Amino acid sequence: MAVPKKRPSHARTYRRKRANEKRSLVTIGVCPTCESPVLPHHACPSCGYYKGQEVIPVLAEKEKEKKKKEKRA
Incomplete structure (x- = not known):
C-alpha cells in the first residue's frame, strides 16, 4: 500500500480544503x-x-432632527 513520504504542510492542506x-x-x-x-x-x-409601502417613517425622523437642531441654535 502506498504511504506518503512527507507530511503535507498546513498551507497545502488548508488550500485544498478551502x-x-x-x-x-x-x-x-x-x-x-x-x-x-x-x-x-x-x-x-x-x-x-x-414593496411599495412605507415601513420606516424616515422623513418624519429627519424632520424631528431638523427641529432639534433649530432649537439648539
Whole structure:
C-alpha cells in the first residue's frame, strides 16, 4: 500500500480544503421609489419603503432632527 513520504504542510492542506469555499457576490437591487441601492428583502434605508409601502417613517425622523437642531441654535 502506498504511504506518503512527507507530511503535507498546513498551507497545502488548508488550500485544498478551502478550494471550493468561495465568497458569493452580494446582489444589490434598486429601490423603485427613490432608485437608491437596496439589499434584497430589506427596506430602503433612504426612503423607508418596502414593496411599495412605507415601513420606516424616515422623513418624519429627519424632520424631528431638523427641529432639534433649530432649537439648539
